[in-house]
Amino acid sequence: MAFDYIITARKLASGQFTAEPGPLKFIKVPRNAVIYDETHVIARTAWVEEVVALADGDDNPLSISPLGDLLFYVHGYNNTIEAVLARQRTLSANMRAELWRGLVVSFDWPSNNQLLGYFEDRDDGAEVAHLLVETCLDIVVTQQRRKCVTNIHMIGHSAGAYVITKAFEFAHNKGKYFKSDWRLGQVAFISGDVSRNSFFGTDQWVEVMNKRVMRFTNYFNPFDAALAVSNAKRLGVSPRAGRRGLPDNLGDKIVDVNCGDYFQTLKPDPKEWMGSWSHSWYFQSRVFARDLSMTLEGAIDRDFIPTRELRDDKLHLRDAPRPKYIEEWGVNDAAKRTTDSGRTV
Template identity: 50%
Template sequence: MDYVITARAIKKNAFIAEPGPVRYLRVPPDQPIPLPAHAASNRLDRERWIKEVRTLADNNPNTRSISPQGDVLVFIHGYNNDLNVIMKRQRQLAKDLRAEGWNGLVIGFDWPSNDSTLNYLEDRRDASKVAIELVRGGIKLIANGQEGGCGTNIHLLGHSTGAFVIMEALVQAEKDGELFKSDWRIGQVAFIGGDVAASSLSRESQWSNPMFSRIMRLTNYANPFDSVLGISNAKRLGVAPRAGRVGLPLDAHPKSVNVHCGDYFNTINPKNAVFFGTFNHSWHIGDRVFARDLAMTLEGAIDRLAIPTRLWGNGLLSLRDANRPAFIDDWQMESGIV
């Protein structure tokens, strides 16, 4: 099954691009889109859904990871995405990471986004409405047990406006008394084609501070050739360059790192690539090199500046094609001595 948390409303027995109550879906692998019939039918079934996700992750821990617990990666899609594309990306992402040796579980957080560019601003308003459910109905429930030090590791990947959803979710969580007082945490967060202002990721940004207070690391993958984010800039009269296009600001938060993807992106022939959507904005999912870099990022065993698929030069940390360290699987062999 593919596991999805959705915050869409239902009309005529189909999910629509409007906010609705949170539902927990088990989508059969042969189904192209999620349907209301795939939702957990009651509270007990919802609890079984959450237990299944935890069990699938924790019973298949990543031996290369710095943590002994299992891992769940929550994929948050962007705007102008229909359900068919959303599911294709989630499934491809899971396939890509498995191929690179990452054993965690990929689940989706589906918020109501239309399949029309004209709905861009409305989609961002809808994203704000449902963002809190990413924490309340997703992260917090799956991470249950973290207060005792043994919870499942939760990571987030936000594509395009999905980055906005992540940041807004953590802002809203700080305003919620119960969530604010709870000791839940997030491991790695990554943005691809992040449609948030670069300046919002500065050390002094009040909007991003709630996110940085809960996470271990933010990795921002930036591509200067992303024309979709150029359109996003134009919608704001060019006053707010997007992090997914220009990278992090000079005063970026110390928990963040920027990975420049422009040089590597220019080596990819779209005719030979696997991708869903606009290539320069959505090339990441389906790309082997990106998947390898993301896998090592999620594992956390290698310092962000030393991951082999990154090369420092000309003031940039750039994505490149490279192998994992040859003997990484032997690094943490138990010797009885720490």
């Protein structure tokens, strides 16, 4: 039987998980289950061992990771447990179909399924961000101290991007993480509900990201209606990175990918989408999954990933296949030969 893995910061009450913050629990849920509950809780040690083993158990010949790839997915506001599981599974299936062989796991933070709870959810997101540090980053630090070469990544959707930014700020201020020698592979935002102004280099999370992350990719859609609402609630003074994109000249580690032209070619299917189509279409798109897969694998320079077109020094998402002979390049073999003390060179 196949399983999905989640770290949840939801409060457990009467055997069910709620939309309020609570102590962390580690979840292993059968893939055919619609929700998870108390019966799916397992010990942290067992959870980490199983997740790392699964991530490392299927070598990807296209990845620069000597062993495996692990992607932490952090969802946005107003997500039910059902939606979190559905999106995790859809993203994982699409990436698998696009030849990525890593493991997608979720960090499920409590978020009310009502629009009026939006600002309350952002407060909850800030509250649980330190839990993201205490779990995900602690797993990273512990595994890398053990010379584990699993490549660990994060992706944040909507307000999940906000949770990740707050987590990086906590990491900057918390002694054992600030002083430890740890790194992440890739961090990506999709429909990021964070201010584009926060990328001007003054925020602590940007400083930590530049120090600890191999590359950051911001996927944005100028036609994102949900982020238009988010911007309006702030009286338009703080454009969202997931709708407007990033400022120019942010350095080599930060990549902006405009998905607007490609998005306009998509016909919404009400049976397939989850939530606002313009805000959540990424989960259903094989083209996006292909681009994200090649991004996480790290074998191709950011400007030359085939699913991107460079126009006027800006990258635009497009529908294009992988390089025809990429599986014969020996990418993973080269990565395994160029390791030093358990760390990729």
